[in-house]
Amino acid sequence: xxxxxxxxxxxxxxxxxxxxxxxxxxxxxxxxxxxxxxxxxxxxxxxxxxxxxxxxxxxxxxxxxxxxxxxxxxxxxxxxxxxxxxxxxxxxxxxxxxxxxxxxxxxxxxxxxxxxxxxxxxxxxxxxxxxxxxxxxxxxxxxxxxxxxxxxxxxxxxxxxxxxxxxxxxxxxxxxxxxxxxxxxxxxxxxxxxxxxxxxxxxxxxxxxxxxxxxxxxxxxxxxxxxxxxxxxxxxxxxxxxxxxxxxxxxxxxxxxxxxxxxxxxxxxxxxxxxxxxxxxxxxxx
Amino acid sequence: xxxxxxxxxxxxxxxxxxxxxxxxxxxxxxxxxxxxxxxxxxxxxxxxxxxxxxxxxxxxxxxxxxxxxxxxxxxxxxxxxxxxxxxxxxxxxxxxxxxxxxxxxxxxxxxxxxxxxxxxxxxxxxxxxxxxxxxxxxxxxxxxxxxxxxxxxxxxxxxxxxxxxxxxxxxxxxxxxxxxxxxxxxxxxxxxxxxxxxxxxxxxxxxxxxxxxxxxxxxxxxxxxxxxxxxxxxxxxxxxxxxxxxxxxxxxxxxxxxxxxxxxxxxxxxxxxxxxxxxxxxxxxxxxxxxxxxxxxxxxxxxxxxxxxxxxxxxxxxxxxxxxxxxxxxxxxxxxxxxxxxxxxxxxxxxxxxxxxxxxxxxxxxxxxxxxxxxxxxxxxxxxxxxxxxxxxxxxxxxxxxxxxxxxxxxxxxxxxxxxxxxxxxxxxxxxxxxxxxxxxxxxxxxx
Numbered sequence: 001x002x003x004x005x006x007x008x009x010x011x012x013x014x015x016x017x018x019x020x021x022x023x024x025x026x027x028x029x030x031x032x033x034x035x036x037x038x039x040x041x042x043x044x045x046x047x048x049x050x051x052x053x054x055x056x057x058x059x060x061x062x063x064x065x066x067x068x069x070x071x072x073x074x075x076x077x078x079x080x081x082x083x084x085x086x087x088x089x090x091x092x093x094x095x096x097x098x099x100x101x102x103x104x105x106x107x108x109x110x111x112x113x114x115x116x117x118x119x120x121x122x123x124x125x126x127x128x129x130x131x132x133x134x135x136x137x138x139x140x141x142x143x144x145x146x147x148x149x150x151x152x153x154x155x156x157x158x159x160x161x162x163x164x165x166x167x168x169x170x171x172x173x174x175x176x177x178x179x180x181x182x183x184x185x186x187x188x189x190x191x192x193x194x195x196x197x198x199x200x201x202x203x204x205x206x207x208x209x210x211x212x213x214x215x216x217x218x219x220x221x222x223x224x225x226x227x228x229x230x231x232x233x234x235x236x237x238x239x240x241x242x243x244x245x246x247x248x249x250x251x252x253x254x255x256x257x258x259x260x261x262x263x264x265x266x267x268x269x270x271x272x273x274x275x276x277x278x279x280x281x282x283x284x285x286x
Numbered sequence: 287x288x289x290x291x292x293x294x295x296x297x298x299x300x301x302x303x304x305x306x307x308x309x310x311x312x313x314x315x316x317x318x319x320x321x322x323x324x325x326x327x328x329x330x331x332x333x334x335x336x337x338x339x340x341x342x343x344x345x346x347x348x349x350x351x352x353x354x355x356x357x358x359x360x361x362x363x364x365x366x367x368x369x370x371x372x373x374x375x376x377x378x379x380x381x382x383x384x385x386x387x388x389x390x391x392x393x394x395x396x397x398x399x400x401x402x403x404x405x406x407x408x409x410x411x412x413x414x415x416x417x418x419x420x421x422x423x424x425x426x427x428x429x430x431x432x433x434x435x436x437x438x439x440x441x442x443x444x445x446x447x448x449x450x451x452x453x454x455x456x457x458x459x460x461x462x463x464x465x466x467x468x469x470x471x472x473x474x475x476x477x478x479x480x481x482x483x484x485x486x487x488x489x490x491x492x493x494x495x496x497x498x499x500x501x502x503x504x505x506x507x508x509x510x511x512x513x514x515x516x517x518x519x520x521x522x523x524x525x526x527x528x529x530x531x532x533x534x535x536x537x538x539x540x541x542x543x544x545x546x547x548x549x550x551x552x553x554x555x556x557x558x559x560x561x562x563x564x565x566x567x568x569x570x571x572x573x574x575x576x577x578x579x580x581x582x583x584x585x586x587x588x589x590x591x592x593x594x595x596x597x598x599x600x601x602x603x604x605x606x607x608x609x610x611x612x613x614x615x616x617x618x619x620x621x622x623x624x625x626x627x628x629x630x631x632x633x634x635x636x637x638x639x640x641x642x643x644x645x646x647x648x649x650x651x652x653x654x655x656x657x658x659x660x661x662x663x664x665x666x667x668x669x670x671x672x673x674x675x676x677x678x679x680x681x682x683x684x685x686x687x688x689x690x691x692x693x694x695x696x697x698x699x700x701x702x703x704x705x706x707x708x709x710x711x712x713x714x715x716x717x718x719x720x721x722x723x724x725x726x727x728x729x730x731x732x733x734x
Contacts, residue, residue: 247382
């Protein structure tokens, strides 16, 4: 008798946590997104006004376009860097312990806070910063480059710096599982190193790439702080617009905007997971 | 003393209803006098001894923005009062959200006028009995009567006077005109203006239109808190002659559109180098030389000066043609509804401590003002008071609160005396009726 309920009992704590801290707040957000707001108070109602305002606004489109642009650029850069860092660690460092050691070194910057890592770019990129002074000294430029800071460049740079690790980890994980014998087989079959990379390694790390992409894309789409600081306030994001709403207590429009972002990201992730069986990826293969 | 510029107004009413009140006040003055101005910062030993027993174990949580709710002030208050004051800082939006969503986790809410309006609409506050505020008659009339230096204060935006009074201890609604009960007790205030680097700009700036002067293209920054950023933009457009606003603090949709369209046009031309939303960011932008002119707060100018970099707080007093003027703001303390009994009594002790002078002197050295200058005066050297409150040339080197010299002998504070600044307020920080629309359009400017 007890045996029948045992699995449920084991599941209960996690279920309770998920219901309480994930499902319940989400339901609340959805409910509030239909409320009305008069600037001073939030009034329970059932109105599509908030959704209508968001979906019919040119602002929404331009915010999403901007964030998609950032996400795409960050994704491409972190994919290239992440793939080759992982490749190097897995296939070029012969000593397994050294590889793991180097892998841990990759995570060292993450022992400090996000904010500090981002803000430390400022003295590097500023008009009188390290990069500009160096270029001026070398005589490569006459006037300091102003595009380095408070621009799309600085935003994407910060994203890549902050989020590439989330690409490295899953790719590293997938690559570690590749059977080394495949390389010998490829070599015997006459494949060049590039062919091996393209025809053997890439397909076998697909799942890691997809996982990393999910991390990077959702992190960028959900960001408002990096955009705010690194663009010098010159650029807005979907979430920063939400934040501006919340800051003047316009909870219902913010909630509606959150629901829309959630739906878009869910669809995006659903599409991405078409390419890979995440469940299988997480289970240790025999 | 020159009556014209003396900021403290109403003569102390010795025939005050509460005999205790004037007695206490005399004691305060006597104590402060004996300690002497040289020891400013060591206030009023003696009187808190009685309270120390009464309020043991009580902790008051005072929550608000970092420039109004300062840790040092809380520590001094705890020391003087004998019970614990816990200061907690949140940004403007996070603090009002906290008051609204978790009112019982706050004892004393530190708010601006427009936030009082929000809090009152939601019934979060209880009335403050002005009869229990010992220095109530010392509060500048900007707040109590809405008249200052013979001029009615501007009613563009939400002035502190307009939201200060309520109908009774239950604080059901805001009432205009003097009442016994208060929604909030003003504690720190100032006028915001433009700040600029005189070494880079090369001339005096006294008009808002300089913020959008093409000469400073790529070298200007604007405040990115939508409610007040748009007012700075409006000041600049009005100054340039683009349009005249009915009420910069409560624009019509058409006025909002005109303002934002102009901002977007400027941004497309690369006029704004950045926009800032925290005090520190504004200091960094100016000190690093990225920006030459921007919306700025007076203490941020002080902070740039402390780094040894020249910076001026533009004197944008109202011109004879009625243009220009500062944007005023005021933070005050409100008592949350749940306070009662001993805790409520302690809260009143705390409010009275705020007006006893130490805080007024402390904030003055940061470039702010206390609504009760007459007690602040007792806690400052006369040179300090003359410099900060009266706008007179410095008789000695003026030091910041951190001991850094920020004013040479003979230098004058930018913007002049308290009276000059505050008889020149064009508008007050606000939340507009068209707020939702405005925030949306502001984001279009940000995303452009």
